[in-house]
Amino acid sequence: MQVTSAEAGNHYEVFHTDCPARDIVDHVTSRWGVWVLISLRSNDLRFHELRDTIRGISEKMLAQTLRALVHDGLVWRNVEPTTPPHVTYGLTDFGQNIGEPLTDLFNRITQRLSPTSPE
Structure with a gap:
């Protein structure tokens, strides 16, 4: 099975182990x-804000995840030269595009769950 990249016209073998899309x-x-x-779908956030928003994630895992998503072109990173540096993250157009169906999936799942009380 092939998936075509609309932008570059490249064909990717998504089931092949060395496919970059994988x-x-x-x-x-x-x-x-x-x-x-x-x-990041609705707001750009600083590192500590992301850490506080995503309960249960360690700083190490957040840093690794952000590094991978920045490398993939899904998330941008802006460093303001202050002391200490202010680092802000947001979604690129590609990240917005990928995040939209994820948000839709999350919304569909939570609509089916029984109401619960917040912690």
Whole structure:
């Protein structure tokens, strides 16, 4: 099966182990990748804000996840030269495009769940 990249006209063998698209899918669907993309859908956030938003994620895992998503072109990173540096993250157009169906999936799942009380 082939998936065609509309922008570059490239064909990718998505079931082949060295397909570059597989790495991106792995990063997006990783334990924390989905949550980072959903968290950044509505606002750009600083590192500590992301960490506080995504409960249960360690700083190490957040840093690794952000590094992978920035490398894949889904998330941008802006460093302001202050002391200490202010680092802000947001979604690129590609990240917005990928984050939209993830948010829709999350919304569909939560609509089916029984109401619960917040912690």
